[in-house]
Amino acid sequence: MLTDREQWLLLCSDPTLIAAAVEECARFDTAIQGFRRVTTRPVTLGGTKLPAGATVLVAYASANRDEHRHARADRFDIRRPVERRHLAFGHGPHSCPGSRLARAQLHLTLELFSHVLPGLRLDPRRPLPSMRPTLIHRSPETLHVTW
Template sequence: MTSLQNLLIAGFLTTSALIGTTLLHLLRDRRQWRMLRDDPSLVPAAVEEAARHDTAIQAFRRTTTGPVTLAGTKLPAGATVLVAFGAANRDEERYERADEFDITRPGNRHHLAFGHGPHGCPGSRLAREQLRLTLELFTRRLPELRLDEDRPSPRMRPTLIHRSPQDLYVTW
């Protein structure tokens, strides 16, 4: 029961956060919103760029299972580390213009937004599909969607690990 509960909660919170953050980035950059609206074939690339650029879960705590050296620092077995894979997705050695949100970025499927290997997110395919469907629906049904300028600018939740807009006011 606990595993099912974790999957349902994690799947809802992270996917809704990813949808909100993706819309925020697209609506802040009207050029990219228009590109996506005018060319639905860009939606899969937009999904991957959104996950890479500003994933809903930025880091996880892990415990070393044996002595290990990370970036020159020796850690004993049982040490708690914060793996900030959100930062890895902004690595300039891996991604050109890594801090820019760009839905036309080529070869963008190999980011760490959903973890990797045995620590990979079991719901990553579902999250991608939900974001894809949302973007297709919004660009088709609400092509003039935009941030509501009469409301406060969106603020991100003030947490270290879970990232999403606190509020996202839009109009069309």
């Protein structure tokens, strides 16, 4: 959120947007981008024939940036109507069992920081946040802030 100052200030001025901000944060840049699966039988995916035992990367987070599913999908907007559910925590029997805890933690963090540290911002003297170089899990290696 701190990369978009307007959105941060909007959240600080209107705490009723925290729940929507939680969902938008999860949709826009979910921590888990996908997972690996192994085919149990021969299957055709997207026109590609795969044998049994083939490793497949299911990059489900890309659906959260699908323009057919979310209008202006590449824009971070905490006022986005929740007309379409995102897949940040999976779906159905493959949904994340810790999603309620993750949402609660993010809600509490945004509530606390927006109330106690409304001047929180990225430190302009330091490099922008960089993400760990992993294929599946997204988390910052560095995040320099000031207030």
